[in-house]
Structure formats: C-alpha cells, structure tokens
Amino acid sequence: MRVYRGLDDLQPLPNAVVTSGTFDGVHRGHQTILQRLTEVARTSDGQSVLITYWPHPRTVVANDSQDLKLLTTLDEKITLLEQAGVDHLVVIPFTRSFSQLTSEEYIRQILIDKIGTKKLVIGYDHRFGRDREGGFDYIRAHQSEYGFEVEEIPRQDVEAVGVSSSKIRAALSEGNVHTANLFLGRPYSLTGTIVKGRQLGRTIGFPTANMQVDDPVKLIPANGVYAVDVLYAGQSANDQLLGGMLNIGFRPTVAGTNQTIETYIFDFEKDIYGEHLTLRFREFLRPEQKFDGLPALVEQLKRDEESARTVLAGH
Numbered sequence: 001m002r003v004y005r006g007l008d009d010l011q012p013l014p015n016a017v018v019t020s021g022t023f024d025g026v027h028r029g030h031q032t033i034l035q036r037l038t039e040v041a042r043t044s045d046g047q048s049v050l051i052t053y054w055p056h057p058r059t060v061v062a063n064d065s066q067d068l069k070l071l072t073t074l075d076e077k078i079t080l081l082e083q084a085g086v087d088h089l090v091v092i093p094f095t096r097s098f099s100q101l102t103s104e105e106y107i108r109q110i111l112i113d114k115i116g117t118k119k120l121v122i123g124y125d126h127r128f129g130r131d132r133e134g135g136f137d138y139i140r141a142h143q144s145e146y147g148f149e150v151e152e153i154p155r156q157d158v159e160a161v162g163v164s165s166s167k168i169r170a171a172l173s174e175g176n177v178h179t180a181n182l183f184l185g186r187p188y189s190l191t192g193t194i195v196k197g198r199q200l201g202r203t204i205g206f207p208t209a210n211m212q213v214d215d216p217v218k219l220i221p222a223n224g225v226y227a228v229d230v231l232y233a234g235q236s237a238n239d240q241l242l243g244g245m246l247n248i249g250f251r252p253t254v255a256g257t258n259q260t261i262e263t264y265i266f267d268f269e270k271d272i273y274g275e276h277l278t279l280r281f282r283e284f285l286r287p288e289q290k291f292d293g294l295p296a297l298v299e300q301l302k303r304d305e306e307s308a309r310t311v312l313a314g315h
Helices: 028-041 059-063 074-083 105-116 137-147 155-157 165-173 177-184 296-314
Strands: 002-005 016-020 049-056 088-094 117-123 149-153 189-195 210-212 226-230 240-249 261-267 276-286
Touching: 016 028, 028 049, 028 105, 028 117, 028 149, 049 074, 059 074, 105 137, 137 149, 165 177, 177 276, 210 276, 226 261, 226 296, 240 276, 240 296, 261 276, 276 296
Parallel strands: 002 088, 016 049, 016 117, 049 088, 117 149
Antiparallel strands: 189 210, 189 276, 210 261, 226 240, 226 276, 240 261
16 A cells, blocks of 8 residues: 655546545444445556545544544554555645635545546545535536546445444443444554553562553543453564553552553563553453552452453453
C-alpha cells in the first residue's frame, strides 16, 4: 500500500476506485465498505484508494473535541487498512480551511483533479464538504458532468453488523471489551513505552510494566483489571506473544493519585524500560477496588492471575 501524507505528491491514478472517511477503528462496518471497494477495484482492473483525515475532523471543528478519544492512532489505522488490501491511502491534513471546502470544491479539487476518480464507493450515510452538505444523492445527480460513477453501499449492508465507532467507544468506556472486540472483529489494543513507576509491584511478588501510551488521543478503557495478550519485540524483528493481567486505575490500596496502566507479564523477567509493548484486551476481570492492606491485595492478585491465565488459555 502506498501512503500519501498530504496531496502534494499525489498524481491522478489510472482507473481509481475511491472511498473516503475517518475509519476510526476500521471496525466491521468499515470492513464491509473496504471489501466492496477492493472487489470493485479488482473486477474493473482498477486501483483502490482510500481518503482519510488526520487529525480527526471532530477535533478541529466540534465543541466536544477535548473529550474525543480515538480507537486507532494514525499508524494503527495505516496498518489495518494495508491488511484490508487497500492499494493507496491518502491522509489529508484536516484543518479549518480544509473544512470550509464546499462539496463541489471537494469533488473537483480532490476527487477529480488530484486522484482522477473513476468510481466512488461510499456508505449510505456518508457526507462530505462544508457543513457535511454533500452526499450520494448530490453526486448521483451530477455524476455525468464529473465523469465518474458512484456506488452507494446500502443501509442494510452497513447496518447488518450494527456497528459504529461511537458504540465501540461507549463499550470500552464501560470496560465491555467483549462487545468492543466483537464489533471491531479483533481485540482492542494499546501500544506504549514502558516507563519507571513506583516499583511497588516487585515488593509484593507482582512486578509490573508501567505503560505510557504513545498517542494522547488514544482511548483508554475503563479502570479495572483485564486479561491481555502482550506483544513484545525486544531486539527481535518478530513480536513475542506473552500473556498478562493489566490494571488500569489509580491504585487506591497504595494511595495512588495518577491513573496508571500496569501489566504483570506472566513468566517474564526482562528489564524492558524504554521499550515498546502492545496490549490486546481479551476480557474484563473486575473493577478496580480498594483493599484493606497489602496482604488482601496480594490474595486478590493471585486470584486475578488464575482467572487471567484461564481466559488466555481459551484463546
């Protein structure tokens, strides 16, 4: 997949089959669109092109932008779209000036002049242009003058999976990783750098890797304890798949004041400060709670470990 970060290096492509959108999460609803996009490109001897935007448009134009957390970072989205078989990814920097393009300007400047669109594939509810004024009906009414065809993916095809990015965000914010993973079609993940914490875990037999998430806009699921897969590359080019239990929260038993993301990695003893880990959420085990002292906490951690190992053995 070729990635264009901006429009400067983009030249019109031969027989371009195009879709566009934020595609946050690249979830099962998005996958319906991507499957049709790549199918149309293949059967018409064309090239599939996906236009997306970074930062997320809501962080630029919406009043609630400070509260918006995303399911995928840009790097994660690039990886997922490449796995879906997209030939060309165009990442347009989303600015206030770009948001003021009319639908007519968007079609002519981006779809026609820059990409050379021959067919546009869009979901039934897709909107574009200033104030989201453009859509399928607008393009279909003008497609003869634009010189490209437009195909709308029917409402029933997109809604058959009952998925949206907002539903997934809501599920994760409640700790409901089962529903989130079902909607995503894969486990939700966090990637970050391992940093030094208070190092209390090692004093009670549960040393943890304290993660600082790479992108501040990435959604962190609800506080609590989770069973997770742990991907660690270390000095190797290939990821090593490990198991672990993760605590997200404020560690009330030891008077913690800041939210931490701490993973006890099973059967693992390396010093990995400064290195990267990816956590894949498998199951929510319990909410975070305050215990009456460290002995009670340790007993609960032993039960958590047993539960987490049982969960991971079933995956």
